[in-house]
Amino acid sequence: MKLTLSLFLTASLLASESVSAFAFTPSSQKSSSSSLFVAQDIEAEIKVNQEKKNNKNCVFSDATLPNAAQDEEQFQKLRTDPQPHSKPKSFATQCASLYQPNPGGARGVATPVYFGSTFTLDNAGHGARLHEKRESPYTDADGFVYSRWGSPTNEAAALQIAALEGVDDKARGLGKCLVFNSGMSAITSSLMAVLRAGDHVVAPYTVYGGTHEFLTEFCANWGIEVTFVDGAGANGPENYRQALRDNTKVVYAETPANPTMRLTDLEGVAQVVTERYGSSVECDIPGTSPHDRKRPFVMVDGTFATPYHQRVLDIPGVDVSIHSATKYLGGHSDILAGSVTSRSEPFLHGCSKVQKIVTVPLNPMDSFLLARGMKTLDVRMQRHGENAIKVAQMLNEHPMVAETYYPGLDSHPDRAMADRIYRSGCDDEDEDVAKTYGGMISFVVIGEGEEALRRARNVCENLRVINLAVSLGGVESLCEHPASMTHTMIPREQRLAGGLKDGLIRVSIGLEKAKDLVDDLKNALDKCDEDGCVI
């Protein structure tokens, strides 16, 4: 009887397009589909199959699975209370089988790491259901199906970022987060989710080099036009407004900008977009394609600030929050990761489709490291900020430094905006939280052109505590020269138009003792014109 039922299911399944990839085997060979479990009690299994066949959640139509009786309660019981399985007796099967830890293992306080590309299914209907549902950023209580579609440790990290971004809160509006294998993966997935030939993007001059390359090379090749504007400061919204077109599909911002540390008035930018196209709430129709939305998606790369300082999705009209989680969220320079969070269902649908098909979710081990890193985000960000202001003050007064860009300095053109925007980990009810302004500082050494370039190089090479390395946001301090490293792919004229001067040095201030960092930079600056240094 069991064999007959299984063969019947096989025939039905193969007739159904959505599950045609399944090789359904008789229950007596059940271990061959997953090699995980071996049935102990054949009678019990037949009963289970019968119960599952009758399950009302099963997505088979009556034509493929007749007599689908309804028994939700029983089905849920089977899901949560699976039938007992015997320990395999043969050595090869023992080798190939899964020995689940005691359920008490689920009570560990650390994020469990679940490796594995695939997941056992309750029954064929369960598999079909998971394949048929509209893509969601991470799986729901119905479980996981295949790790390219999401997996438990990835989901743990995603849920945590969703919470940090404030989209797990009904009062603010619910949303979801997707976690990718790099910041660039997060950025390109967001763009690919909504853009197609004939569309137009407005982006700032000063964006991360990789983002610039994607916009100018890939997007251009795909027939997508990009207008770059000066998005910083008080005039930013007006500059964005003037660049908007009927076919604008993405309004992109990076704030604070890498590496100029200029801020974008996101409220102002979102407002000019709303004035022209209507609000996100009006334009977002669940169940539709992101391509069909009339209003451009306002996307923000807030990597430098993190949700500790900037919860951009709380700003009406901002649709997508992106982070390179390689930086502060991970915090230890030991992973590449990226996150995309949104409340827009059409966007999330499109983006998770790109993730499933092209860019892949973050792997379990790195998801664990990301989740572990985020546990200390609050204290790390506070210390980064406390250290950075001391370094910025020294730089601001050093004779070899022409300009210092740090939002916490009074001389910063967007200081007032920073005071308004930067949360410093503050919760709604908190008062008198000491303000900090993040760990990223840029400064420009004196001189022009070649001379500035050489002087900047001398400073970088004379540092002894701060590491000469690209990237940022880790516990250790890093220093780099954007004009010759991270932003070299942006044409010089455009770099200069966006405020990225040849002599600009970017420092990611870590968690070392502030005095060591101040002394190190001061020493390198003092020495940069000395004998032995090439000027």
Ligand SMILES: Cc1ncc(COP(=O)(O)O)c(C=O)c1O
């Ligand atoms: C602001 C910003 N966004 C995105 C990225 C890209 O992130 P990833 O290197 O994780 O791909 C970077 C990298 O430095 C960055 O600084």
